[in-house]
Amino acid sequence: MKVEQKGHTTIIKDTHGETAAFLNTLQHEHNSYKNENLILDLSHDKNLKLEDIKAFADLIKQHKKQKKSIVLVTDSIDFNAVPQSITVVPTILEAHDIIEMEEIERDLGF
Incomplete structure (x- = not known):
């Protein structure tokens, strides 16, 4: 797992391609990231299934x-x-765009 801070967003990369273990680690460490916008990079796992996302x-x-x-x-x-x-x-670029849009919506009260 690799953590990178970029502005008001934290990017957490699954470097091992084991999504279940990555999710388990995130759940245990969520308090560390609960006040930050998160991008979870799962692109290393080429065997990712819809169930893994759910x-x-x-x-x-x-x-x-x-x-x-x-x-x-x-x-x-x-x-x-x-x-x-x-x-x-x-x-990741699209993830940053989504976060920016959601930040604007929150600032406007949506």
């Missing part, structure tokens, strides 16, 4: 209660099959 639902729900954004990055799944409550994009 496993993040509880963590995402918990994080959004803090009025912070959380975006998953991978290009190895069908984006149309992902539930609307989970934001998944193919690149």
Whole structure:
């Protein structure tokens, strides 16, 4: 796991390609990141399945209660099959764009 701070956003990369272990680690360390916008880079896991993405639902729900954004990055799944409550994009640049838009929406009171 590699952690990188970029502005008001923290990028956490799964460097081993083991999504289940990565999620478990994130759940244990969530208090460290609960007040930051998160980009979770899962692009190292080329065997990622929709079920793996859905496993993040509880963590995402918990994080959004803090009025912070959380975006998953991978290009190895069908984006149309992902539930609307989970934001998944193919690149880190797009993840930053989503977070910026969500920050603006929060500032405007949406």
